[in-house]
Amino acid sequence: MTTRSEPSILHLDLDAFFAAVEQRDKPSLRGRPVIVGGLGPRGVVSTASYEARVFGVRSAMPMSEARARCRHAAFLARRFDAYRKVSTVVMDQLRALSPLVEPLSLDEAFVDLAAGEHPDLSPGGVRAVGERLRTTIHARTRITASVGAASSKTLAKIASEQAKPDGLMVIEPGTELDVLHPLGVRALPGVGPATAARVARLGVRTVGDLARIAEGELVDLLGEAHGRSLFRLAHGLDGRAVSSDRASKSISVEDTFDRDITDRALLAGLTRRLAEKVADRLVRSGHSARTITLKVRLHDFTTLSRSATLPGPTDDARSISRLAVQLLDEVDTAGGIRLLGVGVSGLSDWVQDDLFSAAEGSEQPPTDDADDADEGDEGDEGDDAGDLDAAVHSAGRWVPGMDVVHARLGPGWVWGSGLGRVTVRFETADTPPGPVRTFAADDPELSGVSHLQEAD
DNA sequence: TCTGGGGTCCTAGGACCC
């Protein structure tokens, strides 16, 4: 648990990432408030540009509130394909610094510089590495990044947070507590609203306050694991290694509906569809799973889960689907459901086992399916996902922010749509702000180019 | 028109086993 003597752990965080990519690709939005997130009636903010943050708009805020706070902002749907492309370039730059890179999300990662080839890991040497990295990333992506470096993960992350936006901070070994102790407890990773409220009852507001509390008292208040880890963090102790190969432990898909749903047949159909998506991702990841979990959020936002564990792992869509619908039967849905989710856990590396599929294959070719007695009466509804979508979501063909191309006018993006019309601004990352034109929504010369809804 | 979607880790209680 020795804390290292050099600030060789680096943390990189792209600034207001989704909004920054939108401003890069939509020149007319540069310098203006941009809010990216779910545009439906129950959407929330994913990322607000710094111009929008001035109005108090924050991540995870309901879109309705964001609109009230900042009426003149541009409200855009997410374009994950674009974000993934930037992320790939950035992560490649990090891997050029060291083989030990731990991505935390599309826009954030730790790098252990000590595992790379860096002769000078003094604060000055690390500062040079960080500045060069920021410069390269901006040159390759036109996105700004903030970088923190310190002797531990926690401090490196705090440093990049302090450096934001578009900055660099290296915490010199020996000065960790000087940086840490004046900060509010919420600066520590793992301290959210609930933990902050608990320690506030002990009069604790800053990390320095926290460091004066005995370990036993924190354990009593917060539990064994959380209490001890917070105690250590408050004293600047964090020996966690940067880990580049963390196996995933669960896969899940969930959907919040535009309006609450009570219709049980519809809910069963949606559950099956979610289960199929999960199974598809499971298969594509080369895993199988033993535990299936159904998640249900009721009209009043109460969230329940029901799970079942199989004797052995599966990646079969029909098994997962059947189980998920069975779990749904245990839930009282009469009051209305706002969200359904299906997840799998207990993952094993198990690429479609030959023994099993050989044994089962002989007794279930697609035609003699009679053993699944209850599937016969759904053949007519299970085929049309579009109907399910229409029953549950109102999004049209043209979603604000999406990339389009016009046969004569070239590439642009959807500015807004409605009443049978769609308005497009014709500009790209490499043009000056461009002109706006309005078309009929079914104009044959206009077509979409990106897959907006393909989530991360 | 309050409150997304994808995850991780932890806890507590019961079953079960030695």
Added chain:
DNA sequence: TCTGGGGTCCTAGGACCC
């Protein structure tokens, strides 16, 4: 014939993170 003590697995829920 008045109550052990671990350990593991499973389920449900909660806190937290981006």
